[in-house]
Amino acid sequence: MKRFILSLISVMILITVCVAMTSSERQDKYVAVFHPAAVKTQDVAEEFFGKEEIIPEEPVVKEPVVEEPKVYDGVVYLTFDDGPVEAITVPILDILKEYGVKATFFTLGSYGERNPEILKRQAEEGHTVANHSYSHKKDIFQSLSTFQSEIEKTNEVILNATGKEVKFFRIPYGTKVGAAYKEYLDSLGMEVIGWNCESYDSRTPKRTAEQILEGVKSTSKGKKEVIVIMHDTYGKTETVKALPSVIEYFQSINYEFKAF
Numbered sequence: 130m131k132r133f134i135l136s137l138i139s140v141m142i143l144i145t146v147c148v149a150m151t152s153s154e155r156q157d158k159y160v161a162v163f164h165p166a167a168v169k170t171q172d173v174a175e176e177f178f179g180k181e182e183i184i185p186e187e188p189v190v191k192e193p194v195v196e197e198p199k200v201y202d203g204v205v206y207l208t209f210d211d212g213p214v215e216a217i218t219v220p221i222l223d224i225l226k227e228y229g230v231k232a233t234f235f236t237l238g239s240y241g242e243r244n245p246e247i248l249k250r251q252a253e254e255g256h257t258v259a260n261h262s263y264s265h266k267k268d269i270f271q272s273l274s275t276f277q278s279e280i281e282k283t284n285e286v287i288l289n290a291t292g293k294e295v296k297f298f299r300i301p302y303g304t305k306v307g308a309a310y311k312e313y314l315d316s317l318g319m320e321v322i323g324w325n326c327e328s329y330d331s332r333t334p335k336r337t338a339e340q341i342l343e344g345v346k347s348t349s350k351g352k353k354e355v356i357v358i359m360h361d362t363y364g365k366t367e368t369v370k371a372l373p374s375v376i377e378y379f380q381s382i383n384y385e386f387k388a389f
């Protein structure tokens with residue numbers, strides 16, 4: 130009888146141990162503690178610390194940094210007529226790039242046709258490529274149809290090189306256009322641009338770089354909106370030389386550079 134009771138107790142202990150060992154809960158805890166990679170970190174955390182409510186953080190709203198717009202004392206448009214020619218226009222573009230200044234080029238269609246890569250560069254670097262007729266001949270005003278052909282051919286040369294429609298025209302020799310010509314330009318959405326500041330770089334005898342700067346200074350004096358006429362055509366080496374001092378002059382009097 131005593132042996133039977135001992136055997137019964139042993140069997141009961143064995144069953145209790147087995148039940149305890151096979152408890153899936155225990156197994157999970159064992160896995161969680163000794164093999165953390167096998168269970169989600171979140172589950173383990175909940176097991177030990179209980180569930181915690183996750184409160185989303187308030188998004189931090191940063192005040193946008195607003196830069197004060199620079200206040201200028203005037204505006205200056207640098208304009209170049211009668212190009213492009215490689216020996217002059219390319220160094221002019223290099224100088225403009227160095228100073229970070231945008232300008233307007235009144236292109237001759239016949240020259241632009243021979244230098245499309247220069248027109249392309251002008252447009253790519255943020256300058257305005259405008260129309261100054263195809264041939265620059267005095268007889269472009271002979272008839273409206275001659276004038277139309279001069280305008281259209283040049284617009285096409287510029288459009289092909291730059292991919293941009295032409296919006297501005299400067300009249301060769303600065304002569305005024307008659308009503309019919311003006312009406313035609315209006316129909317194309319093109320505006321005529323004159324000038325109010327002389328560099329005298331197309332005068333004879335040839336002006337030096339110093340004289341070009343003096344011309345610009347004296348003819349822009351007191352004007353809040355200045356349109357400087359210069360030339361980027363054959364022989365205008367003094368214009369290239371004068372350009373840095375012209376730019377520095379307008380910088381020194383706090384004028385903003387703009388292109389049309």
Ligand SMILES: [Zn+2]
Nearest residue numbers: 210211301302
């Ligand atoms: Zn011209």
